[in-house]
Amino acid sequence: MAGNAQYEELVRQFGAFGAVKRELGRIMPADCPSGSATVLTLLDRHGDIRMSKLSELLSVDMSVTSRQVAQLAERGWIERSPDPADKRSRILRLTPAGHAQVGELTRRTTQLLAERLGDWSDEEVGQLTRLMARLRASFDDCRTAPPPVPPPRPPAAPPPAAKTTRTPAST
Amino acid sequence: MAGNAQYEELVRQFGAFGAVKRELGRIMPADCPSGSATVLTLLDRHGDIRMSKLSELLSVDMSVTSRQVAQLAERGWIERSPDPADKRSRILRLTPAGHAQVGELTRRTTQLLAERLGDWSDEEVGQLTRLMARLRASFDDCRTAPPPVPPPRPPAAPPPAAKTTRTPAST
DNA sequence: TATTGTTATACTCTATAACTATA
DNA sequence: TATAGTTATAGAGTATAACAATA
Numbered sequence: 001m002a003g004n005a006q007y008e009e010l011v012r013q014f015g016a017f018g019a020v021k022r023e024l025g026r027i028m029p030a031d032c033p034s035g036s037a038t039v040l041t042l043l044d045r046h047g048d049i050r051m052s053k054l055s056e057l058l059s060v061d062m063s064v065t066s067r068q069v070a071q072l073a074e075r076g077w078i079e080r081s082p083d084p085a086d087k088r089s090r091i092l093r094l095t096p097a098g099h100a101q102v103g104e105l106t107r108r109t110t111q112l113l114a115e116r117l118g119d120w121s122d123e124e125v126g127q128l129t130r131l132m133a134r135l136r137a138s139f140d141d142c143r144t145a146p147p148p149v150p151p152p153r154p155p156a157a158p159p160p161a162a163k164t165t166r167t168p169a170s171t
Numbered sequence: 172m173a174g175n176a177q178y179e180e181l182v183r184q185f186g187a188f189g190a191v192k193r194e195l196g197r198i199m200p201a202d203c204p205s206g207s208a209t210v211l212t213l214l215d216r217h218g219d220i221r222m223s224k225l226s227e228l229l230s231v232d233m234s235v236t237s238r239q240v241a242q243l244a245e246r247g248w249i250e251r252s253p254d255p256a257d258k259r260s261r262i263l264r265l266t267p268a269g270h271a272q273v274g275e276l277t278r279r280t281t282q283l284l285a286e287r288l289g290d291w292s293d294e295e296v297g298q299l300t301r302l303m304a305r306l307r308a309s310f311d312d313c314r315t316a317p318p319p320v321p322p323p324r325p326p327a328a329p330p331p332a333a334k335t336t337r338t339p340a341s342t
Numbered sequence: 343t344a345t346t347g348t349t350a351t352a353c354t355c356t357a358t359a360a361c362t363a364t365a
Numbered sequence: 366t367a368t369a370g371t372t373a374t375a376g377a378g379t380a381t382a383a384c385a386a387t388a
Contacts, residue, residue, distance in 0.1 A: 003293070004281045004285075006293065006296045006297060006300070007281040007296070008277055008281060010300045010303075011212075011277075011284065012216065014195065016303070016304070017188070017303055017307065019229060019230035019310065020310050022379080023230065024182075024185065025379090026380095027356060033313075034355095037186075038186045038189065041186055045183065050369085050370095051369070051370060052176070052370085058190060059194065060190070060193065060356070061356075061357060061358080062368085062371090063356085063357075063358080063371075063372080063373095064355070064356055064357075065370090066370060067355090067372085070371085083295065086364080086369080087363080087364055088363065088364045089364095090369085109179075109182045110175045110182070113181065114175075115365085116310050117306075117309055120309070121257065122177065124302065125178070125181060128175065128302040128303070129180050129184050131298060131299040131302065132184035132188055132299070134183070134295075135288075136188065139194055139287050140190075166368085167357070167358055167359065167360095204376085204378090205377090206377065207377095221346085223346065223347085233346075233348090234348075234350095235378070235379055237347060237348055237349080238379095241344085247381075257345095257346080257387080258343095258346095258386080258387055259345070259346040259386065260347080261346085271363090335346085338381055338383095
């Protein structure tokens with residue numbers, strides 16, 4: 001368990017990381033902004049998944065995913081096939097063109113990192129990777145498990161309403 | 172120096188970090204979105220600075236900073252005083268209300284981190300903080316120092332054009 | 343002529359809410 | 366009634382380009 005001062009410093013670094021993210025975004029192909037790149041990369045790693053699963057991986061509302069995916073389908077990088085087990089669902093899959101695009105994205109990003117992190121050791125890169133993976137996992141877990149010490153949060157904070165990536169909409 | 176496979180994995184974690192960023196953004200006050208929060212935090216840390224310096228810290232075009240800062244000024248969180256040394260410039264400074272707002276932001280973010288990172292050790296939090304700081308620095312350095320091994324980049328990649336955070340505009 | 347900052351415009355990312363089709 | 370996905374709308378973030386004032 002860490003102290004507040006440590007958390008404050010960590011949050012500052014989160015903010016500074018935005019600058020890194022923006023630089024990465026600037027080297028993306030004009031027809032593939034960073035949001036699209038993120039989706040393609042996730043599909044490349046997780047294989048054929050459903051919209052809802054993708055929303056969960058991205059931690060965004062499914063409406064966002066829907067639009068992103070529609071754009072990628074228009075460009076021919078992914079295809080949406082009906083799920084035989086549930087006619088409401090659609091299975092997402094990279095097309096050959098999609099795989100090629102992932103290759104191009106990988107080429108660009110690894111080149112930039114090679115330039116910028118030239119003086120980092122294997123060990124350091126690995127450490128940062130592991131810690132960021134764990135960070136993501138720690139935020140993920142808390143969508144299923146309630147916080148250890150639920151402190152009084154007077155305004156907007158109804159019970160987590162179970163694990164879902166859906167617009168609350170009406171009641 | 173690390174291998175390409177390591178860089179690919181690191182980039183994937185960069186993408187996953189977006190989910191953490193979005194969660195942080197969701198707990199911000201309605202009148203202070205995460206972009207504003209980043210600016211306020213930077214001003215709190217760096218003291219009175221000029222627009223151009225702030226743009227550099229954020230790694231965004233000055234036009235972006237200008238709008239952000241205008242909004243914050245409207246809310247009364249910062250003030251822009253003329254720079255006596257250069258009448259074109261403006262000095263940015265947090266107001267007392269701005270400092271109070273920073274306090275509120277800090278309270279919210281540290282609480283969320285305390286919930287999510289409850290099982291992290293001091294050492295681990297410190298390590299992640301240090302590595303992210305170094306990451307930011309590594310990207311920063313390369314705006315002044317050219318890449319160690321300038322590889323052939325056929326399309327869009329004219330010489331760095333010196334360190335500036337400005338729209339290229341016309342020639 | 344070059345630099346600092348502002349404004350106008352356009353595009354991406356995101357959330358909320360309403361809707362359709364299926365379970 | 367609840368869930369999977371879509372669409373419409375609105376707001377925030379960002380870049381490009383043109384502009385004004387000052388150096």
